[in-house]
Amino acid sequence: MSLAYDIATWACLGAGAFFVLVGGIGALRMPDLYTRLHAASVTETLGTLLIVAGLMLHSGGQLATFKLFAILVFLLFTSPISGYALANTAQASGLKPLLGPQNQKARQQ
């Protein structure tokens, strides 16, 4: 039984680390703010949730599990919202997406 828990833990942690890494690479390599945000915020939400879930499996039904669950719920709410707020503010302050129709001509030239 404990072996099953361990395997599930490491699967969650590994997948989480993979997604966070992908998000980090995306945030470095993508061309403009919106695509970077897309790469970072989406994968980071999933990645951190998976990591916290893996830690929950590992903590074994103690008080720490509940605390980790509270952190998970908190991240589930705040992580996508911060991405949304950042993108929304960028758009409101007039930053045009590089891949949008406004920049279509500029790219073709």
Add this chain to the structure above:
Amino acid sequence: MTFLGFFTLAFVAISAVLAVTSRNLFESSVWLGIFSLMMAANFFILDAPDVAITEAAVGAGVSTVLFLGALALTAEHEHVKEKFRWLPVVVMSVLGVVLLVVSFEQPLLGDYTAPVHQHVAPWYLSETPRLIDIPNIVTAILASFRGYDTLGEVIVVFTAGIGVISVLGFRPKSKSTLRGSSLAQRVRGVQHHAVLRVVGKLLIPVLMLFALVVQFHGKYTPGGGFSAGALFAAAVMLYGILEGADKSAKALPQLVMLRLAALGATIYSGVGLVAFFKGGNFLNYSVLVTDPLAGQYLGILLIEFGVGLTVTAVLIMIFNAIANRDSY
């Protein structure tokens, strides 16, 4: 452990340099927030969770909001002076070299023979269970053994609050500058973000509940009046940001906050005076009730409540005063 410590300290150094060199002041205040967060992580790695909570709540949360509020009143960009001045550079270089040389004389991290581990710390560790009997020794030291210091800190916080209020209470001379671009109106700009408002409102009660846990569970787990006050004030600031600072000032009026801040400091010193009149020393909680341990428990509970009340009220007062001002 050590690796994580080096990692966070390196981040602290990087964010400090970026905060100083950045010309955009909004950027600087965000870097300062990251600085505080990394510092809090470092405190936590060094086994000081009480300090870490306070640093995270005050440094990364409250003071960033206050910086941004103050910047919204003044200007976004730093006024750059082209003239290069030698005196500050020389003074800071000499100071840096002196500090670097002195740092080699310091005991190593975790060295058992260091003075800090040999002076009073062993006495606190061995006597706290007998004299006060609460698990969190930091709270015992802060609230009971060094009660005078903490009383002084509360008075300092209270005085600072009054100072900020008296500075911000004056009406500006010229009403022409920055009129109409008030922070209260900028803050009200969040109101059309339905997503932010709904999720933010979900977080406010959780934040307040967590503040109460930190406040009243501080004898068993890390926490206490200072961090709880900062967390509670952060919840109110979140409300002010989401709904408009005029709403938060209406919900918690300045005059009431001022009186609550005074009440918190009064509770603290009042507990000390009660102990004084019951035949003990000032702030000696053992004489409050017949059982000394129960007296310590009651005294620490009351003075932590006073600390939390003062810190909450002062921070909310400062936020409301800055955010509701329409020009500098």
